[in-house]
Amino acid sequence: MPLIHISLRAGKPESYRQAICDGVHAALHETFNVPADNDFVTVSEHEPANFRYSPLYLGIARTDDLVFIQITANNTRSSDQKKALFKRIVELLGENPGLRREDIFIGLVEVPKENWSLGNGIAQYA
Secondary structure (H helix, E strand, O other): OOEEEEEEEOOOOHHHHHHHHHHHHHHHHHHHOOOOOOOOEEEEEEOHHHOOOOOOHHHOOOOOOOEEEEEEEEOOOOHHHHHHHHHHHHHHHHHOOOOOHHHEEEEEEEEOHHHOOOOOOOOOOO
């Protein structure tokens, strides 16, 4: 049950933003075995003053096209699956909408399965 938050600088067209959503979802489907209909994403656009980043942290040259992708998911995946997810997101977003690999910043937040309520006030995975 991933919940995805995507943050980027304001000004990109809807098709660009949707390509990011679609690419992240496809990568989750392929590497984390997320069902096709399990698609929960928010996109936040920020003015430059509200979108800060280090342009050279860890020797990675980032640009103003940087995208933050935060994925909250069950803590049930292996290290190999996580590595595959990160790699696949970069591949897919490189193809469409054409993001540079240096401009894709991914954070994975893992939670116990019982920490979700997907509606009706019920902990469906508990």
